[in-house]
Structures are given as structure tokens and as C-alpha cells.
Amino acid sequence: MAALPYWRLSAFYFFYFALLGGTAPFLALYFDHLGFSPARIGELIAIPMLMRCVAPNLWGWLGDHTGQRLLIVRLGALCTLLCFAGIFLEQSYAWLALIMATHAFFWHAVLPQFEVITLAHLREQAARYSQIRLWGSIGFIVAVVGLGLLFEWLSLDAYPAALVAIMAGIVVGSFWVPNAQPLQRPNVPEQGGFLQQLRRPGILAFYLCVALMQLSNGPYYTFLTLHLEGVGYSRGAIGLFWALGVVAEILLFLLMARLLQRYSLRVVLLASFLITALRWLLLGNLAQYLPVLLLAQCMHAATFGAFHAACIHFVQRSFADRQQGQGQALYASLAGIGGALGALYAGYSWKGLGPAWTFAIASLVALLAAFVIATRLPPERP
Template sequence: MAALPYWRLSSFYLFYFALLGSTAPFLALYFDHLGFSSARIGELVAIPMLMRCVAPNIWGWLGDYTGRRLVIVRFGAVCTLLTFSLIFVSKTYAWLAMVMALHAFFWHAVLPQFEVITLAHLQGQTNRYSQIRLWGSIGFIITVVALGRLFEGLSLDIYPVTLVLIMAGIVVSSLWVPNAQPAQGNRIAGDGFLKQLRNPGVLAFYACVALMQMSHGPYYTFLTLHLERLGYSRGLIGLLWAVGVVAEVLMFLAMSKILARFSVRRVLLASFLLAALRWLLLGSFAEFLWVLLFAQVLHAATFGSFHAAAIQFVQRSFGARQQGQGQALYAALAGTGGALGALYSGYSWNALGPALTFSIASLAALAAAVIIATRMQEDRP
């Protein structure tokens, strides 16, 4: 068995999720800084998520067909950097919408294919996935805390520059990663992607992925603005985002033991129920710091345990030649749900207010819990 390139894989996750750490908390704040309304902010944030509905499936099919997944990762990373750099040309709504769409088309080519490469390097040691993926969480933490402090003293006008620097880090780290192909022979040749998709519980799982990401819409689009208007400083807001991801890191460290003891179904069900609670707390009680801290700790479940269990479910639900498409569909439906969440929260934020907007998110998470409880069969851990 070849040695696991732990640090090379981990460095890619570090930079990739550092980019997410710079966009999730601050992208809406930047658009607000440019003077856009809540509805326009929701639309601009939704555009990359909408591209996530389409792009991963195109790149996923290409990766499975050619087997050249690492080439796709590197190509996507370079094109993400080049297309996002167009943001320096203009700041009009139409131009920004185009930049959001173009860079997201290539950005969403990257992670699903890289997940397949990572799992191939693990050679069946899927319990070690969380130990590598936690470096993505560390990258998120470093970025969100650093930018929160930075923007307390400096103008948001420099925000696009920070994103370009992180994107350059993604390009460099992708060049350092060695290639690996999934092992063949896990399933018979006749088991195509669509046939595997119809296996019990698989469609229900993907529906729940969309609902879970839809429930995150207000969180990723408006939490920073919500907290800023409640009187929290940008530095403290950055730390609060970091609290959630620290909890996520600790969860990733524990996930191999959790998934060895509990079934994927039970882990997903608990994640959905805790998400429903979290959104209610953020929408109605965020002015209380202790409640806000508790709600952020719940990120361990709403992202950490959910994502680790979901990746394991996809990995064992599809054969080697369908891994790219399985991961791409996961990304696409997460994007569909995320886009719907960003859009509805953008339109409802001013009309209904934060409490009702987050309550809708809570209902979406509860719906996912009901589906997973009734439609997915109990699996052996």
C-alpha cells in the first residue's frame, strides 16, 4: 500500500475552504458595502450556488469518462482565479452576476473530483477522511478570524484582493497533489449510475441534501449582516463564525469513532434535528451571546457530522466508475438547495424579518429529518 500523501491532500483542503471562509461570512457584507439591496444580495449569493447545480455534473461525467480527475481539478483552479479576477473591471450588478457565474462554474469543478482522488488515496480507509478534511476547517477558521479583524480597520474595498490571493493558493496546492484512481471491481459492470441511484434510500438521501442546504440559506447569506445590526463588531462576528468551525473540526476528529458506533442514517437524522433547533435560536435569540455561542457550536452537527456521514454514504452507494457522478450529484443538489435558500432569504429578509426567515429554514431541516427517518433503511455501522 502506497504511503498516504496526507499533507499534500490536506494543504488543498486548507486553501479550498479558506476561500469558503472568506466568502460565506463576508460576500454578502461586501455586496452590502457596494450598496445593493437584500434582494439583490440574495440573488448574487445564489448565482454561484445555482452554478453548483449544473457544473459538478458536467465535470463529474467528464472525470468519470476520461479518468483525468486531477487535470480537471487543476484546470478548474486556474480558471477560477482568472475569471474571478474580472471583478476588478466593474462593480455593476450585471457584471458582478457574470463574474459570480463564471468563476463558480470552474470552482465547482474542483471539489467533487478532488474528493474522489482523496478517497482513492485512502484505499478503503474512509474513516481517515475526516482527519484530512479537518484541515479545510482549519483554513476556514484562520481566514474568517483574520478577515474579521482586518475589516474592522480597513475598507471592504480590498476584499476582492484577499480572494484572489487565496485562489492562487488553491492553484499552487493543486499542483502539489499526486494523482490516484478509484479501485475497480466494487460492483458489477452492469450497475450503471442510474441503476445505483435507484437503490433503496439513495434518492431520499439526495432530497435531504437539498433540504439541508436550503435550510442554510439565511445562515450563509445574512448571518454576518444580522449580527452586525444586532450590535456585534466584525471582529467578534469573525470569532463567532470560527467557533462554529472549531466545533466542526472537533466533530471531524471524532467522526471515525461515531460512524463506527452509529449508522449513517442515525447520524444524518440527529444532524437534521439539531439544524432545526439551531436556525430557531439564530433567528429569535441571537441577541443573547450565550445562545449565539451554543447555536454556533451546533455547527458541529449541521455541517460536520452531516457532511462526513454524507460523504461516506455516497462513497459506498456507488461503484468506482460512478464515484465522480455520485459526488457531483451531491454537490449539485447541495447547490440547488443552497441557491433556493439564498433566494428565499433574500426576498423574505426585509419582508418577514430574521425570525420568520430562519423559521422557514428550521422547517426545511425538519422535513429532511422526516424523510430520512421514514425513507432510508437502517444500515449497519
């Protein structure tokens, strides 16, 4: 068996999620810096999420039918960089909307295919996935802390150049990773194709909850930075608060293999949704109190860490090898639909209803997902 290319895989996750660390906390801040209203900000941030409804499924189908997943990752990374570089030409609403759509179409081609490649390298060591994925969390931390400090020293006009530098790292990382193909597993039936596998008990309920989780994340990823600025925190401190959430996520990833040995995916997902519901109430109503904010950010271990790792394992166990790319792509697409709807509703409700009610709606959505998981996801068979 070939040696696991741990550092090459980890480096790619580092740069990929560093880009998320550059966009999630600061993209709304940059658009606010350009003078856009909350509604326009919500729309611009929703566009990349909407592209996740189309792009991952198209690229996932192409990857499964051609087997050229690594080529798709490399082309996607390169085209992401080239499309986003257009932001240097103009900053009108229409042009930024086009930039958001085109670069996201290729960016969302990358991760689902790379997840399949990573799991193919891991083979029977799939429980080590979290040990590799945690480097993505480290990349996120480096980005949010570094950019938070940078924007205290420099104008937000430097923001596009910082993102382009991170995108260049993704391109280099994609060319450093060796290829791998999933092994054929006789214990997972392939007959009937992808759509028939979707009709198995609990699969559609799982994907519905993926969309609901990202819908509930809408206010967090769109307006948390502006919300914390509004209650008196500095940009440098806000970067540290984002980083704290990801540190908690990293610690969770380190424990995830043990948790999945002890608890079922159903239990892990249910706990994630319940903790998420509480977290949004704390952020919406009590973020001005530092101990409460620190506790809420530590809950990111469940909101993202446990949820994402459990979802990746669920998809891997639920689909045959020839449908792995489509299964991961559908996960990304449903997350995109939920995230886009979350960004849109947050943009429209932020000014009218205020942060507390906007986060309260998110909490109710997370509780609905918990109910679906508890009643519709069947217990796992040994």
C-alpha cells in the same frame, strides 16, 4: 502501498475552504458595502449555488469517463482565479452576476473530483478522511478570523484582493497533490450504470435531503453576518463567531471515525437535521444573547460537520467505482440547488418577514428532511 500524501491533501483542503471562509461570512457584506439591496444580494449569492446544479455533473461525468480528475482539478482552480479577477474591472450588478457565474462554474468542478482523489489515496483507510478534511475547517477559521480583523482595520474595498490571494493558494495546492485512481471493488455492482444505481432504495431520498439541508442553510450563509451586525456585534467578533462554529466542526471530524463505528449513517444524518432545526430557531430569535449565540455556533458540528462527513461516506458506499465522480458531483449539485433556493428565499423574505421568520422557515425545512431520513432511508446492512 504508497505512503499517504497527508500534508499535500490537507493543504489543498486548507486553501479550498479558506475561500469558503472568505465568501460565506463576507460576500453579502461586500455587496451591501457596494450598495445593493437584500433582494439583489440574495440573487448574486444564489448564482454560484445555481452553478452547482450544472457544473459538478458535467465535470463529474468527464472525470469518470476520462479518469483525468487531477487535470480537471488543476484547470478548475486556475480558471476560477482568472474569472474572478474580472471583479477588478467593474462592480455593476450585471458584471458581478457574470463574475459569480463564470468563476463558480470552474470552482464547483474542483471539490467533487478532489474528494474522489482523496478517497483513492486513502483506500482502505477511508475512516481517516475526517482527519484530512479537518484542515479545510482550519483554513476556514484562519480566513474568517483574519478577514474579520482585516476589515476592521481596512475598507471592504480590499475584499477582492484577499479572495484572489486565497484562490492563488488553491492553484498552487492543486499542482502539489499527486494523482490517484479508485480501486475496482467487486462487491459493488456496476451493471446498469449511474441512473440504475440512483433507483436503489433510499438513494433519491438521501439526495433530496441534501438539497433540503442546504435550503435550510440559506439564511445562515447569506445574512448571518448582517444579522449579527444588526444586533450589535462588531465585525471582528462576528469573524470569531463564525470560527467557533468551525472549531466545533473540527472536533467533530476528529471523533467522526469513532461515531461511524458506533452509529449508522442514518442515525448520524437524522441527528444532524434535528440539531439544525433547533439551531436556526436559536439564531433567528435569541442571537443577541451571547451564551445562546455561542451554543448555536457549537451546533455547527452537526449542521455541517457530521452531515458532510456522513454524506461523503454514504456516496462512497452507494456507488460503483466508475460512478464515484458522478455520485459526488450529484451531491454537490443538489446542495447547489438547495443553497440557491435558500439564498433566494432568504433575500426576498429578510426585509419583509424579518430574521426570526426567515430562520423559522429554515427550521421547518430541516424538520422535513429529518422526517424523510427517518421514513425513507433503509437501515444499513452489515
